Amino acid sequence: MAPICGGMTAVMNEALDHAAHVLSAFLGTRLRWTAGVRISSHRLAELPALCGPEDTPVAAAFFEVRGDLTGYLLLAIPEPAAQEMVEQLLGVIEGEADQQLIDSTLGELGNVVGSAFLNVLADRFGITVAPSPPQVTWDMVGALLATLAGALAIRARDEWPVVHTQLQASGADLPLYLIWIPGQPIEQQREVKR
Amino acid sequence: MNRISIGLGEYRVGRAVDEEWTIYGLGSCVGLILCDPGRRVSAMAHVVLPEHHAASADEPAKFGDTVVPFLLHEMSRLGARREAIYAQLAGGARMLSFSELPDIGARNVAVVREQLALHGVPIVAERVGGTHGRTLSWDVRHGVATVKRVGAPAEVLTPQDYVFEEVAVVWRSYS
Numbered sequence: 001m002a003p004i005c006g007g008m009t010a011v012m013n014e015a016l017d018h019a020a021h022v023l024s025a026f027l028g029t030r031l032r033w034t035a036g037v038r039i040s041s042h043r044l045a046e047l048p049a050l051c052g053p054e055d056t057p058v059a060a061a062f063f064e065v066r067g068d069l070t071g072y073l074l075l076a077i078p079e080p081a082a083q084e085m086v087e088q089l090l091g092v093i094e095g096e097a098d099q100q101l102i103d104s105t106l107g108e109l110g111n112v113v114g115s116a117f118l119n120v121l122a123d124r125f126g127i128t129v130a131p132s133p134p135q136v137t138w139d140m141v142g143a144l145l146a147t148l149a150g151a152l153a154i155r156a157r158d159e160w161p162v163v164h165t166q167l168q169a170s171g172a173d174l175p176l177y178l179i180w181i182p183g184q185p186i187e188q189q190r191e192v193k194r
Numbered sequence: 195m196n197r198i199s200i201g202l203g204e205y206r207v208g209r210a211v212d213e214e215w216t217i218y219g220l221g222s223c224v225g226l227i228l229c230d231p232g233r234r235v236s237a238m239a240h241v242v243l244p245e246h247h248a249a250s251a252d253e254p255a256k257f258g259d260t261v262v263p264f265l266l267h268e269m270s271r272l273g274a275r276r277e278a279i280y281a282q283l284a285g286g287a288r289m290l291s292f293s294e295l296p297d298i299g300a301r302n303v304a305v306v307r308e309q310l311a312l313h314g315v316p317i318v319a320e321r322v323g324g325t326h327g328r329t330l331s332w333d334v335r336h337g338v339a340t341v342k343r344v345g346a347p348a349e350v351l352t353p354q355d356y357v358f359e360e361v362a363v364v365w366r367s368y369s
C-alpha cells in the first residue's frame with residue numbers, strides 16, 4: 001500500500017466531509033471521522049481486507065459511476081448497526097419492517113451519501129457524474145470487495161488507488177465505511193477547478 | 195491445527211498436514227479444492243478471473259484457464275496420482291452487476307468446470323452461483339470441506355463417501 005499525496009486529498013476530504021454532514025442531517029445524529037481520509041494505492045489482493053475481517057456481515061449500497069468520472073462507490077455498514085440504523089429511520093421497533101422496505105431505505109441512505117460525495121467531486125473537477133441506482137446487498141464485506149477486485153483485475157492492472165474512510169455516530173459504536181475506487185488513476189483525473 | 199488464509203490468486207498444496215485452509219468471502223471468485231484421498235495430497239486455489247492475460251504468466255492459480263493443470267502438476271510432485279484426484283468448488287456468485295462487464299462469477303465457474311473436464315478430474319461437490327458470498331474451508335488432515343454463508347449454519351460440502359477413511363468410519367459410528 002503506497003500513499004498518494006497532493007491536492008486530491010483536500011478534495012476528497014471536502015467530499016467526504018460533505019457526505020458526513022448530509023448523512024448526519026439525514027440520520028438526525030452527529031457523525032464524525034474516526035480514521036481520517038486515506039487515499040492509497042492498493043494491490044488488488046489487499047482489497048478484501050480493507051474493512052477488517054473479510055467474513056464480517058455488512059449491509060452495503062454499491063454504485064457504479066459513469067460519465068466524465070468513472071469508478072465504484074461502496075457504503076458498507078456492519079449488519080447489526082445497519083439494521084438498527086434503518087429501523088430508527090423508519091421509526092419501527094426491532095423486526096417489524098419487511099426486508100424490501102429495509103433495502104429501499106438502505107438504498108436511499110446510500111443515495112444520500114453517494115450523491116453528496118460525488119457532487120463535490122463534480123463541482124471541483126467541473127465534470128458530470130452519472131451514478132447507477134444503488135445495488136443493496138447484505139453479505140460478507142470481503143466477498144463484496146473481492147468481487148470489486150475481480151472487476152478491476154479484468155483491466156490487467158494490479159494496483160489501484162482507493163479512497164476510504166470510516167464514519168462513526170457520536171456516542172455509538174456504529175462504523176460506516178465509505179470506499180471510492182476511481183476508474184482511472186487519480187493523477188490522470190482532471191485538475192481541480194480553482 | 196494451523197489455520198491458513200488463501201488470498202486472491204493464491205494457492206496452497208500439501209500432503210497430510212495438520213492445517214485448515216480457508217478462502218474468506220468468495221464473491222465472483224471460485225475456490226477450488228483438488229484432492230487425492232489415497233495419498234492425502236491436497237491443493238486449494240482462489241481463482242479470480244476466467245482467462246489469463248499476457249502479463250500474468252507468474253500467477254497460474256489466479257485464472258480459471260491455467261489453475262487446473264498447474265495444481266495437478268504441483269500435486270504430482272507430492273506424489274498424487276492423476277486418476278485418483280477429485281475436485282470440489284464453491285463461489286462464482288453474482289453479488290454486484292457491472293454495466294460493461296459480463297457475469298464474472300458464472301464465467302469463472304464455466305471455465306474451471308471446462309478445465310476439470312478436459313483434464314479428467316470429476317467434481318464431487320459444488321456450491322456455486324447465486325447472489326451471496328461464501329467462505330470455503332478445507333481440513334487438510336481429514337479431507338473435509340465446509341461452506342459458510344451469512345445467516346446460515348456451516349455446511350459440510352464433501353460427500354461422506356469422499357472424506358478420508360478413518361473420518362468416515364467415525365461418522366458412520368454416529369449415524
